[in-house]
Amino acid sequence: IAGITQAPTSQILAAGRRMTLRCTQDMRHNAMYWYRQDLGLGLRLIHYSNTAGTTGKGEVPDGYSVSRANTDDFPLTLASAVPSQTSVYFCASSDSGGRGPDTQYFGPGTRLTVL
Amino acid sequence: LAKTTQPISMDSYEGQEVNITCSHNNIATNDYITWYQQFPSQGPRFIIQGYKTKVTNEVASLFIPADRKSSTLSLPRVSLSDTAVYYCLVGDYTNAGKSTFGDGTTLTVKP
Numbered sequence: 300i301a302g303i304t305q306a307p308t309s310q311i312l313a314a315g316r317r318m319t320l321r322c323t324q325d326m327r328h329n330a331m332y333w334y335r336q337d338l339g340l341g342l343r344l345i346h347y348s349n350t351a352g353t354t355g356k357g358e359v360p361d362g363y364s365v366s367r368a369n370t371d372d373f374p375l376t377l378a379s380a381v382p383s384q385t386s387v388y389f390c391a392s393s394d395s396g397g398r399g400p401d402t403q404y405f406g407p408g409t410r411l412t413v414l
Numbered sequence: 415l416a417k418t419t420q421p422i423s424m425d426s427y428e429g430q431e432v433n434i435t436c437s438h439n440n441i442a443t444n445d446y447i448t449w450y451q452q453f454p455s456q457g458p459r460f461i462i463q464g465y466k467t468k469v470t471n472e473v474a475s476l477f478i479p480a481d482r483k484s485s486t487l488s489l490p491r492v493s494l495s496d497t498a499v500y501y502c503l504v505g506d507y508t509n510a511g512k513s514t515f516g517d518g519t520t521l522t523v524k525p
Contacts, residue, residue, distance in 0.1 A: 332513075334515075340517060341501060341515050341516060341517040341518045342458070342501070342515045343515070344513060344514075344515075347513075358514075389457050389458075391457070401505075402448065402460045402463065403448075403450075403458075403460070403503075403513075404460075405457025405458050405459065406457055407456065407457055408455070408456070408457055
């Protein structure tokens with residue numbers, strides 16, 4: 300079982316370019332999340348999805364968009380990258396949905412540098 | 415969202431018990447408290463979770479007072495491999511978007 304996979308592992312991107320970070324989980328979890336972690340700091344929630352077909356904004360959604368067409372995939376798109384989006388991006392999933400406390404499982408992260 | 419506050423860093427020695435406290439003064443009724451561990455260049459991983467009183471598993475204990483405005487992660491007899499960043503997460507299990515990570519506590523275990 301792979302759990303959560305993210306791609307690419309790392310990327311250097313020119314400012315103004317469009318970029319999609321991919322996230323796939325094979326645990327059939329309802330909820331998925333995207334976080335960013337800046338150097339030396341904690342995780343901040345960008346967007347989330349409680350279930351396929353729904354998405355919501357987290358703490359820092361500006362400049363990012365997501366979609367949840369199916370249970371397994373939750374891509375994060377930067378429409379026009381800016382240097383302040385340089386960060387490590389973590390995708391996570393959990394089997395939440397109101398049935399009880401959940402545990403988030405994290406992917407290995409994507410290190411993005413915007414120049 | 416319940417804001418969380420943790421100490422920035424802590425030092426310990428091998429074999430000691432370490433207690434890390436997280437403050438979450440405006441925790442809501444539906445919120446659970448979860449602690450995660452993160453090593454460099456890896457995603458966080460689950461340690462322990464609780465709602466109130468005390469929870470214990472094979473790696474840690476979690477103490478939550480009656481008012482639930484704080485929680486304490488207790489790591490018994492730490493080793494060098496426990497050097498990591500520890501995050502407190504207060505989250506509403508009914509809504510994935512209502513989760514807040516603290517800034518984390520960097521624990522350094524010395525020989």
